[in-house]
Structures are given as C-alpha cells and as structure tokens.
Amino acid sequence: MSQSTAANRYAKALFQLAQEQNLLNEVTEDLREVKIVLEENNNLFQLLDSPKIDSDKKKAMLSELFASVQPIIVNALKLLVDKKRIHEVVSVIDAFVAQANDAQGVADAVVFSTHTLTDEDKQRISTAFAQKVGKSALHITNEIDASLIGGIRVQIGNQIYDNSVATKLACLERELIG
Template sequence: MSKSVVAKRYAQALFELSQTNGQTGSVHEDLLELKKVFQNNSELEQLLGNPRLTSTKKKELLAVLFKDANPLIQNILFVLLDKKRINETVNVIDEYNALANDAAGTTEATVFSTRLLTEDEKAAISTAFAAKVGKLSLRIENEIDPSLIGGIRLQIGNKIYDSSLSGKLERLKKDLIGS
C-alpha cells in the first residue's frame, strides 16, 4: 500500500463519490485495469508529465484512451493532471482498492501456482484463507510460477502461506542440514 498522504486524500474522495453514486464496484474494476495500463506503459506517465504538451492535449489523450471507463475514472485522471499529480495515479488506485476492499470485507491475495487456477479452485482458496485474515473473502490474482513444482504459495499482504512442493523440499533441506 502507498505511503502517500496525497494519494490517500484523492482515493478517499473518489471512494466517497463512487459510494454516493452507487458505483463502487464498477469504479474498482476500472481502476484495476487502469493500474495495469500505468504499470505496463511507463511511457504514458512520461508523456503525461511532459511540460511541452498542453494540459488540453493531455486531457484529450486521456479521454480517448479511457473513453469506455467510468466517468469518475476520467474525472480523477483530469484532476490529477490539473494538480500535477498524475505520477500519483497508481498510489491513488492502491489506496482506493484498500478502501473498497475494507468496505466489502475482502482483501487482495496473490496465489502462485504452476498452472492457471479454475474459478472453483480460487473460490475454495478464498473460503479457506479469508477467515484466517479476518475477512469475508479474498480477491485473488493468480500468477504462474513453474519453480513451485506443485502446490501453491499464497501471499496476503505481508503473510505468506507456502504449501508448494519446492517450499516443502526447502524446509526439509533446512531440517536435515540444520541451517
């Protein structure tokens, strides 16, 4: 999660606005996609931070790129651009996600597995581990990691639950060697 006070303020405002409009879920989903765009395209943030481009041109670019997104998403991007805080976009998204997850009784989790998990498997993992962290459910992101050999490794915040075969072998090695 972000340490930015500015990001927390913008995220709180966006969250309250989305709650008022009954759009918390759709804004949350759009923000997850927006985060991927900003993380995978560092050129976009550089372009939006370029002082040679006018604010109007930058807004036109954002309007075209995110024309299908919720209008609240476009508005927050325009505000961040106007306030010269576009570099805080990912932090705002992270803070918003934390607020939305807390309100819904969920939390983010990453499951590392050797193959893509089915929806039933994700639901079973969510059910099994949500209570351990005091939540109703987990919002699971699945990442493929062939080095696990088998099983899964689950990360929820700073907690890691490792039931992978490679993890078990590593623990057995430490037990046998004693280090």
C-alpha cells in the same frame, strides 16, 4: 507503498463519489485495470507526466484511452492532470482500493501456482484463506511460478502461506542434512 497525504485525499473523495453513485465495485475493478495499463506502459505514464505536453492534450488522451471505464475515473484522472498530480495516480489507486477493500470486507491476494487457476480454484482458495485474515473474501491475482514444482503460495498483504512442493522439499532437505 508510502502514500502522500494528497493521494489519500483524492482517493477518499473518489471513494465517497463511487459510494454515492453505487458504483464501488465497478470503479474498483476499473481502477485495477487502469493501474495495470499505467504500470505496463511506462511511456504512457511519462507522456502524462511530461511538462512539454499541454494539459488539454493529456486530458484528451485520457478520455480516448480510458473511454470504457467509469466516467468518474476519467474525470479523476483529468483532475490529477489539472492539479499536476498525475505522478501520484498509482498511489491514489492503491489508497482507493484499500478503502474499498475495507468497506467490502475483502483483501487482495496474490496466489502463485504452477498453472493458471480456474474460477473454482480461486473461489476455494478465497474461502479457505479469507477467514485466516479476518475477511469475507479475497480478490485473487494468479501468478505462474514454475519453480514451485506443485502446490501454491498465497500472499495476502505481508503474510505468506506457502504450501508448495519446493518449500516442502527444502524443509525435508534441511531435516535430512541437519
């Protein structure tokens, strides 16, 4: 995803503030949740970006909706409203998470499986695949994909490790058919 220079600047400032307050892990996790809320609720995002709604009302809405997240996040969201940059909030979050991941030696990974992974499964996958990408750990998001039949597919950035039964069957079919 392409990120604007402004989004990177806001992310860097928020990152530095989170580090100064020793809240990097908490802010990172809260920002992941904020991103999910904004992406899943398109109407909310449209309200926050609407020029018809007063900035004070938008900021009050943000304070109420995100009362359980770190206060520096709510303040950053309010700043984006004031500067008329709320439309870049997802880019700001993505840039922040990338900086936090680099600082912590972590990478984001999506693991596709036929069933929900246990914490133990996630830990084993993190241990096995983190070394392959030169990181100390992975932050795993599990997505269910019944078409895999069995096994898993791991996506870390633009790298995909596919050990699914469906892929193995497709390879076998190509070999047999020629």
